[in-house]
Structures are given as C-alpha cells and as structure tokens.
Amino acid sequence: MFVRPARLDDLPAIYRICDETGTFVSEDDRTPELLGHVYAGPYVVAGEDTRSVVVVDGHGVAGYLLCALDTNAFERWRETTWWPGLRADYPRVLVGRSAADQEVVDLIHAPPVASASIVTQYPAHLHIDLLPRIQGCGIGGKLIRELIEDVAKRGVVGLHLDVGSENVRAIALYRRLGFTELERTSDSLFMGRLTTL
Numbered sequence: 227m228f229v230r231p232a233r234l235d236d237l238p239a240i241y242r243i244c245d246e247t248g249t250f251v252s253e254d255d256r257t258p259e260l261l262g263h264v265y266a267g268p269y270v271v272a273g274e275d276t277r278s279v280v281v282v283d284g285h286g287v288a289g290y291l292l293c294a295l296d297t298n299a300f301e302r303w304r305e306t307t308w309w310p311g312l313r314a315d316y317p318r319v320l321v322g323r324s325a326a327d328q329e330v331v332d333l334i335h336a337p338p339v340a341s342a343s344i345v346t347q348y349p350a351h352l353h354i355d356l357l358p359r360i361q362g363c364g365i366g367g368k369l370i371r372e373l374i375e376d377v378a379k380r381g382v383v384g385l386h387l388d389v390g391s392e393n394v395r396a397i398a399l400y401r402r403l404g405f406t407e408l409e410r411t412s413d414s415l416f417m418g419r420l421t422t423l
C-alpha cells in the first residue's frame with residue numbers, strides 16, 4: 227500500500243469512494259456522481275492551492291485525503307469555475323428528483339462552507355474517506371498527521387473539517403489528533419486544529 231498525489235485520472239475512483247463512504251449511501255434512488263461533485267472533484271481539479279493524495283493498494287485507489295490550503299481562495303475558484311456548469315446541469319428545482327439527490331443538489335446551489343471566523347483561524351480544510359478494506363489500520367491518522375506537518379511547513383496556521391455529528395468514531399479520531407469542536411449545526415460538526423500545537 228502506498229500514498230501518492232491524486233491525479234486527474236483518479237477521478238472516477240475518487241468519485242466512487244466518495245459515493246460509497248458518503249452519508250447518503252443507504253439511499254437507493256440517487257445519482258452516484260453527485261456527492262463527488264461537492265466533496266471530491268474540485269479538490270483534484272483545482273490543482274493550485276490544494277494538497278490531495280490517494281491511497282493505493284493491490285486493488286487500486288482505496289482512499290483519499292483532499293485538502294484546500296486556502297479555503298477562501300478555493301471557494302472563489304469554485305464559484306467562478308466549478309459550480310456554474312453543475313448548477314446549469316442540476317437545476318435547483320426538478321420535478322421527480324429523488325430526495326437523496328435533492329439533498330446534494332441543494333449543496334451544489336448553497337455549498338456548505340465554514341463560518342468566516344473558522345476560516346480566518348483555520349484557513350485550510352480537508353476531506354478524508356477510506357474504503358472499508360483499509361479502515362482501522364492507522365492510515366487515516368497517519369495521513370492527517372502528515373497533512374498537518376506539511377501545511378504547517380507551507381505557513382498555513384490551521385485546518386478545519388466538517389464531520390457528520392453521528393460519525394462518532396471519526397470524531398473520536400479527530401479529537402485524538404488534536405482537533406477541537408468549533409461549531410455544531412443540526413447534522414454536522416465543524417472541528418479545527420492549529421498547526422502549531
């Protein structure tokens with residue numbers, strides 16, 4: 227098993243992993259690539275100001291850690307370059323769309339972003355997803371520790387992430403890695419960590 231920078235040709239695998247590990251995975255009636263458009267694709271395509279890696283095992287790409295180093299710049303890029311085409315392809319209102327798809331389409335039109343105060347203190351943000359076959363072996367913790375070291379070297383003062391409030395095991399891991407709770411919404415929790423800790 228090894229880790230390498232994510233490439234554009236990893237996108238199909240990354241989208242599949244995003245869909246398989248995503249919150250909406252239990253819903254049958256959904257468009258599989260939608261979640262990836264929100265949580266994965268732009269971190270690979272944007273290139274600059276991102277640090278995205280994949281974990282590869284004997285069966286192929288089995289996980290990723292995607293990070294935008296400057297959330298504000300990344301959001302500006304997404305507004306001008308990423309969202310317009312998707313918003314045209316997936317209009318906010320469409321008769322007959324499944325509830326699962328509608329939930330993600332709403333995110334395309336109103337992307338989930340941390341509050342300004344979080345972004346100021348913790349300018350980078352990350353998403354991590356590993357397929358079950360490589361979970362629980364220490365890879366997630368290792369990837370995040372390496373990310374923290376790397377972004378610190380680049381002069382980024384802090385990182386934040388958004389985790390489903392039901393995802394207690396991931397939250398426990400993030401706490402062990404030094405992340406603290408910043409803000410809670412009805413179904414998610416924003417956590418942050420300074421890189422100097």
Ligand SMILES: CC(C)(COP(=O)(O)OP(=O)(O)OC[C@H]1O[C@@H](n2cnc3c(N)ncnc32)[C@H](O)[C@@H]1OP(=O)(O)O)[C@@H](O)C(=O)NCCC(=O)NCCS
Nearest residue numbers: 247354355356361362363364365366367389395396398399
């Ligand atoms: C959350 C995740 C990134 C953690 O990476 P990991 O490599 O499995 O975790 P590690 O082996 O480094 O550390 C183990 C700890 O991670 C946490 N953890 C979270 N989900 C886990 C899972 N499915 N399996 C094992 N550990 C998990 C636990 O705190 C665990 O400690 P414990 O064994 O004492 O309960 C990974 O399990 C994963 O991708 N899960 C599915 C998708 C997900 O929840 N992504 C995060 C969304 S914010």
